[in-house]
Amino acid sequence: MGAVFALASATNDITTARPEAVSTGMRITFAVAAALIVVALVIAAAGVRARGGVR
Secondary structure, three states: OHHHHHHHHOOOOHHHOOHHHHHHHHHHHHHHHHHHHHHHHHHHHHHHHHOOOOO
């Protein structure tokens, strides 16, 4: 997630980044994390369905 933040904040040195860049980096990082959670839930639900339900 650190790499996502660094890429999204679009700055060379995070210690001197403008607040707007940090805010954008955080927003995009959280959006990527949320998308990964949704993907994981979909994969888990598909696995449960393929086995015929929860046992």
